[in-house]
Amino acid sequence: MNYKNFPMVPRVIFGRGCFNQLGEILSPKRLNVKAPFIFLVDDVFKGKSWLSSRIPLSYDDKIMYVSAKEEPKTSQVDELVEHIILTTSDRPSGIIGIGGGTILDLAKAISIMLTNEGETSDYQGWDLVKNKAIYHVGIPTISGTGAEVSRTTVLTGPILKLGINSDFTPFDQVVLDPELTRDVPKTQWFYTGMDCYIHCIESLNGTYLNTFSQTYGEKAFDLCKEIFVDNKLSLKDTQDKLMMASWHGGMSIAYSQVGVAHAMSYGLSFLLGTKHGIGNCIVFNQLEEFYPEGVKLFIQMKESHNIELPEGICADLSDNEFDIMINVALSMEPLWENAIGKDWRKTITKEKLKSLYQKM
């Protein structure tokens, strides 16, 4: 038996309004006046001065607004890295991602690709990154993905949707300010929160689970229930607790893995561009045979929050398109092994996945 020596985020600040401390946090990390901090910011914050005016800019620091409408791509990382190299005189002092999972994953990937040669897609997989990334900071503005604490950055590449899993991927610093989540639309709040809930269900019901991951997963699960089932919290407590649920849910993956919903949702996302949060929900909704209790509670939460999931998104797909999705899903071997066990290939056939996709 060989256990993973898990890299944790070495610095975390939590508190309502702690975003105001970003300047003092970054200042000692500035390499020189020509080495800027690059703030990668979700473009929903463009013109929102309550946030954008508080980004501490000095010298050649830059804000790059990026859309999170689509899932992050390896080609997008390559373009952003090229743009940064061409427009900065020195290698940046750091990359600061301010946004949801898409922006955080882009920030992680860019910080890696600024110190590693070749193309981003070369590093999709496990432990392929050779050089330490540049200093990178994650500041979530929506809660649930766990991207702030994970050792992966999940990207859609030319062949697969797959993470860059490495010890250099985690952020050097995370800023958890629940006030930043104040403008998240209700449906988005639900879908992204369910990403955390589904992490927990997949982790807690997986064969990889150990006590480390279990304790984190149980806490995140309890918090999700408090937030989405009990519905008794103030807005402030809901924001605070969902941010911590996302953190603990992300930590629960340390010695575990996600499962069926994530594997199949990657297929949807690769072919149809379905965003991760809603994709997970669409898939999970059909997984009662794998996660009976988890799906029952999910349906209860969905109804209690008046969420209507899209239906029939696979209705008009060709056989070839089904095959593309199925191949992406089946390539996620660790996820299937975690969910089903070593013998997963006996039950998880192409036909089985097709019949599940057809229900969505």
Add this chain to the structure above:
Amino acid sequence: MNYKNFPMVPRVIFGRGCFNQLGEILSPKRLNVKAPFIFLVDDVFKGKSWLSSRIPLSYDDKIMYVSAKEEPKTSQVDELVEHIILTTSDRPSGIIGIGGGTILDLAKAISIMLTNEGETSDYQGWDLVKNKAIYHVGIPTISGTGAEVSRTTVLTGPILKLGINSDFTPFDQVVLDPELTRDVPKTQWFYTGMDCYIHCIESLNGTYLNTFSQTYGEKAFDLCKEIFVDNKLSLKDTQDKLMMASWHGGMSIAYSQVGVAHAMSYGLSFLLGTKHGIGNCIVFNQLEEFYPEGVKLFIQMKESHNIELPEGICADLSDNEFDIMINVALSMEPLWENAIGKDWRKTITKEKLKSLYQKM
């Protein structure tokens, strides 16, 4: 409002038997062949080859067995540091503490004092350490103190029992192998486990609490209940879960503080040398007015595990001795402020503390 940017242990490995991976973890951290790793090991493991033979020694590496019978002292750190400097040709590559809270706190303090001038007692307090400590690793062999994850090392000095609280104090690496706790005697297991339980009660009922600390404290509390109240776990699960309870309980102090039991227990320890775990229990047993629910459950656990606490340990003390204890306890201002609030001086008088100590 200014929030703490909390330093987390950047690497953690968890798993039964993961102690066997210590060699591969340390090897890349060796500075050169003359810079040894110093293994600071609780002397209860002297001659216990199931553990000692698995300590990976190379070149000039050394094992130093240290007794944990007494609480760790600043003078002891000074002596150990002097000994290390005199007997190694280069500054060590790292200090590895293998033991309970006493050994872990000594390892942290030694690693700080190898790079900081003067005496250990100069650094008791908050954020007085100037230079980064040398690489240090914590390997708990008993669970509950939270020393493996905290940013303090609590030492008895010439004037006070007080921690060296600094960003340089936390371990660079923690190895969590629940199998290492297999030989802990029952009473010791209970007292040290209760250190974790009391952390949670003090943290969760404190005025400093925020959601970050609350979620960790709640999880540690739930685990303590599973272990000490429900009594339904296998030995293996008890070991695994108590190790994680200690971890989460330690994390819950990040944005919080301990309270009345710790403040008063520091007094007992300073004057009488009472060990921290049992001292906390002796004090907590008398704190019903401060923590009614917590003490009720504590008494239930104590009875269910047939633990008999020493009584009358303050029976023969002089007024002068009471004053010494009371002054140490009252000097723990953040602990009282957390427990009672800003106005704590109105109710926490010398007379009040004396009447409490007299019951112990």
